Amino acid sequence: MADPIFRTRGLHKRFGGLAAANDVSFEVERAEFRAIIGPNGAGKSTLFNLITGFLRPDAGSVLFEGRDITGTPPYRLFRQGLSRTFQITNIFTNLSVIENVQIALLSHHGRLYRVLQGAARQLRAEAEDLLALVGLAGNPSLHASTLSHGDRKKLELAVALANQPRLLFLDEPTAGMAANERLEAIRMVRRIADERELTVVFTEHDMQVVFAVADRISVLHQGRIIAEGPPAEVRQSEDVQRVYLGGVV
Amino acid sequence: MGSVRTAGLSVRLALIIVAASALLIPAFAGPFWVFVAIEVVVFALYAVTFNLLFGFGGMLPFGHAAFFGLGAYAVAVLVKKAAWHPLLALGAAPFACAVAAAFVAVFCVRLTGIYLGMLSFAFQMLLYTVIFKWYSLTGGDDGLSGLAVPGLLGRPEALYYLSLALVAVSLAFLWRLVHSPFGKGLQAAKSNPHKSAAIGINVALHRGIAFVIAGAFAGLAGALFALANQSVFPGWLNWTASAVPIVMTVLGGVHSFIGPVIGSAVYVVLQTVLTGYTEYWALILGALVIGIVMLMPEGIMGYFRG
Numbered sequence: 001m002a003d004p005i006f007r008t009r010g011l012h013k014r015f016g017g018l019a020a021a022n023d024v025s026f027e028v029e030r031a032e033f034r035a036i037i038g039p040n041g042a043g044k045s046t047l048f049n050l051i052t053g054f055l056r057p058d059a060g061s062v063l064f065e066g067r068d069i070t071g072t073p074p075y076r077l078f079r080q081g082l083s084r085t086f087q088i089t090n091i092f093t094n095l096s097v098i099e100n101v102q103i104a105l106l107s108h109h110g111r112l113y114r115v116l117q118g119a120a121r122q123l124r125a126e127a128e129d130l131l132a133l134v135g136l137a138g139n140p141s142l143h144a145s146t147l148s149h150g151d152r153k154k155l156e157l158a159v160a161l162a163n164q165p166r167l168l169f170l171d172e173p174t175a176g177m178a179a180n181e182r183l184e185a186i187r188m189v190r191r192i193a194d195e196r197e198l199t200v201v202f203t204e205h206d207m208q209v210v211f212a213v214a215d216r217i218s219v220l221h222q223g224r225i226i227a228e229g230p231p232a233e234v235r236q237s238e239d240v241q242r243v244y245l246g247g248v249v
Numbered sequence: 250m251g252s253v254r255t256a257g258l259s260v261r262l263a264l265i266i267v268a269a270s271a272l273l274i275p276a277f278a279g280p281f282w283v284f285v286a287i288e289v290v291v292f293a294l295y296a297v298t299f300n301l302l303f304g305f306g307g308m309l310p311f312g313h314a315a316f317f318g319l320g321a322y323a324v325a326v327l328v329k330k331a332a333w334h335p336l337l338a339l340g341a342a343p344f345a346c347a348v349a350a351a352f353v354a355v356f357c358v359r360l361t362g363i364y365l366g367m368l369s370f371a372f373q374m375l376l377y378t379v380i381f382k383w384y385s386l387t388g389g390d391d392g393l394s395g396l397a398v399p400g401l402l403g404r405p406e407a408l409y410y411l412s413l414a415l416v417a418v419s420l421a422f423l424w425r426l427v428h429s430p431f432g433k434g435l436q437a438a439k440s441n442p443h444k445s446a447a448i449g450i451n452v453a454l455h456r457g458i459a460f461v462i463a464g465a466f467a468g469l470a471g472a473l474f475a476l477a478n479q480s481v482f483p484g485w486l487n488w489t490a491s492a493v494p495i496v497m498t499v500l501g502g503v504h505s506f507i508g509p510v511i512g513s514a515v516y517v518v519l520q521t522v523l524t525g526y527t528e529y530w531a532l533i534l535g536a537l538v539i540g541i542v543m544l545m546p547e548g549i550m551g552y553f554r555g
Contacts, residue, residue, distance in 0.1 A: 054443070078449035090444040092437045103437050106430040107449035113458075115431045122430065159448060 005030040005199050006167055011050055011060035013223075020046040021057065022223035028167075031197045033190055035210045038220035039243060044203040045087055047220065048171050052084045053077050064167060078107065083165035087172045087203075089152045091144045091159070098140035100155055101127040104162030130158040133192060149176050153185065161192070168193070170202035174209060182209050189213075211235065219243070271413055275406040283405045287412050287477045289517045292497065294416045295470035296509030297423055298463040299494035304503040305427055306459045307439030310357070311366040311491055312373030313467060316346045318486025320468030321475035322380060325393040330386065335398045335476055342472035343465040349376075350464020351457070358456040361442075373486060381483045394480035405477075412473045419466050424506055426462065435459050496534075500541055502548025511549050 007027035013020045020043045028034050036044055049055040051062050053074040061070045064082060072080075092100050105123040106112055131140055134154040147155060153173060160168060173189060174182035186204070190213045193200045204210045210217060210231070217234045219227040227237045234240055274286045295317050302308045320342040327338035353372045357365050380387045387393065397403050402411065426432050438445040438452045445452050475481045484490065493516070494509070501512025519537070523530035545552040 052447070054446075073451075074443075074446040075449045075451045078447060084447055086444070086447070090441055090447075092440040092444065094436055094440045095433065099433060103430075103433050103450075104448040106433070111430045112434050112450060112455070113431055115426045115429045117430070118425070118428050119430045119433045120428065163449065 003030045004028060005032075005065055006201075007063050008051065009061045009063070011047070011062070012058045013046055013050055013055060014058055019223045021050055021060075024050075024060070024220075024223070024225055026218055026225055026228065028199055028201055030199055031193075032199055033193060033213060033215045034199075034201045035214035035217045036201060036203045036220055037205075037207070037210055037217060038203075042220040043223040044220055045171055046223075048084065048169050048203070052082065052169055078163050081163060081166040082169075083160040083163055083167070084169040085156045085160050085171060085173065087175060089149065089156055089176070091147075091152055091155050093143070093145040095144055096141050097136070097138075097144050097147065097155060098124065098127050098131065100144050101130050101158050101162060104159045105130075108163040130161055131155075133161070134158045135188065150181055150185070153177070157189065157192075164196075165198065167199045168201070170200060172203050172205065174204065174206060179206070182206050183212060186213050268417075275409055280405045283409050284477065285517060285521050287405075287409050288474070288521075289514045290409075290412050290416045291470045291474045291477065292493070292517055293510040293513040294419055294473075295467050296494040296497035296501070296513050297420060297506070298467040298470070300498045300503065300506075300509045301423060301427070301459060301463045303495075303498060304505075304508075305432065305439065306435050306456055307361075308357075308456060308460070309362070309366045310369035310460075312353075312369035312371070312488070313463075313494055314486045314488075314490035315353070315369070315373035315376045316350055316464040316467035317471035317474075317494075318380070318481075318483075318490065319349055319376060320346050320471030321481040321485055322387060322393075322471075323468065324472045324475045325396055325481040326386060328396050329393050335396060336402070339469075339472045339476060343469045346468025346471075347461050347465035350461045350468075353464070354457040354460035358453045358460060370488065370491070373491060374488060377483060377486050377488070380486065387483070390483065392480055392482035396475060396479045396481070398476055408477050412477065415469065415473065419469060420510070423462075423466065427506055431455070431458070496538055498548075499538060500548060502550030502552075504547060505550035505554070508548050508550040515549070 004027040009025050011021045011024040024047060036047070038044055046055065050057045053072050056071050061068055063069065064080070069077060069080070092103070095103065102119065102123055105126055106119065109123065111122065128140065134157045136151055136154045136158060144155060157173070170189065174185050177185060186209050189200065192198065214231055216228065216230055218225050219234060219240050221243045226239050226243065227234055275283050278286065299313050302310055302313070323342040323345040324335065324338040327333040327341060328335050353369060357368050360368060381389055383389070398408065401407055434445070434450050434455050438450055438455050442452050471485065497512035497516050498509045499512070500515050501510065502508030516534070519534060520530055523533055541548065
């Protein structure tokens with residue numbers, strides 16, 4: 001691959017007798033839109049947690065722009081231009097919509113340790129721009145807990161973009177959405193990624209969504225990558241069909 | 250926005266009324282009620298430092314009295330054993346408590362829930378035992394007395410105004426802190442530690458800094474209380490003492506900066522009045538707390554804000 005922005009080498013993680021990640025090596029090219037698919041329990045979220053510092057791998061390494069980031073705590077990765085969202089929507093329900101974005105912006109701008117100035121007016125315009133970018137209309141001063149599920153997903157995306165990431169991991173960005181909303185949601189992510197030359201790695205259950213937008217697809221099964229390639233190729237793969245249709249290894 | 254501005258106005262009006270009445274108390278009240286007023290003011294600060302950790306930081310330290318007590322004993326020991334001027338000792342106490350809080354924080358901030366609570370409780374009991382047993386330094390069970398501030402400043406009114414001024418400045422700082430980027434980060438870490446880490450917040454460090462600040466100001470409250478009483482007692486940092494700021498905070502409202510201040514006033518005045526009638530004052534207080542928790546779970550402030 002010409003210019004991989006990111007790669008893992010031989011990632012292993014065991015939980016008791018279960019190999020949640022088993023020799024996972026893959027690379028992602030700059031500005032690529034990569035899907036990771038696999039049945040429930042395939043290890044997608046574990047893989048994300050290993051890469052983004054929430055879990056420490058038993059073996060293997062993670063490289064971001066050539067630097068080894070294995071075991072780097074998540075808060076440092078955010079400052080280095082890597083960002084992520086969570087499978088179960090994760091927003092700050094005790095803050096307002098705009099405060100959710102502002103706190104991420106304050107963090108990105110290194111202002112977290114300012115104690116003597118009010119936070120309310122800081123970086124407000126930038127926060128409003130991000131909300132507009134993800135199409136979150138409505139009153140930004142409302143409590144984030146009042147948002148609908150779809151709007152929470154949008155807010156989470158706006159927050160994840162606050163550090164102007166070069167690499168973004170989205171764990172099931174369309175989870176919990178109605179079928180007709182999913183395609184629209186992922187196309188918006190794709191549009192934003194293309195505009196910003198942002199590299200995106202996302203997990204997704206809806207195959208229609210995956211085949212519509214992904215440049216390449218990695219198929220994870222029982223902690224292993226069993227197939228990888230452009231959508232047309234992966235769709236034809238017998239291994240993939242077996243995993244999804246027959247449930248046999 | 251209009252409603253926000255009106256709310257701002259009424260808050261300002263309420264602040265002016267409270268400030269005016271606070272300033273006038275010594276003109277109308279005798280020394281006994283002036284002392285009660287000092288207690289209200291000092292415990293207001295103490296309860297707010299507890300709520301910085303609990304309401305804003307999501308930590309429930311069962312041993313917060315350690316820092317209140319340490320502040321009081323720092324003053325007492327420096328005055329009685331090192332012959333410092335009481336006001337100099339008052340200035341030093343918060344720093345001693347900040348150092349102690351930093352030490353406790355190293356162990357506590359990575360824990361959550363009951364584990365953090367119990368570990369902070371353990372440090373408090375450790376400190377209590379040291380103070381209780383180290384008779385030569387602390388006076389043990391008897392405590393230390395004779396901490397009178399010399400000169401005019403030792404008069405109850407003067408001590409009251411000193412406490413009022415220091416607590417007002419401290420509360421203004423803490424109010425700023427809660428609304429600062431740091432304070433928002435603390436609230437984010439309370440709401441969702443994982444998400445906080447994912448957006449670049451070093452959750453342990455953030456909590457640790459809050460812990461140190463809360464410890465330092467709780468120490469200032471304890472130091473002021475020592476000067477007002479002219480003595481210190483080991484009971485101030487016994488485990489039952491840690492319940493006091495918790496009760497005040499629940500009474501006044503957890504999700505409000507000013508809630509614990511209201512809670513302190515209600516608690517102290519009620520206790521003072523009730524002890525005049527019955528030794529079972531705690532029974533009535535207990536019933537009040539149950540009533541508040543059942544009927545106004547957001548405390549007095551939460552109730553009035555609707």
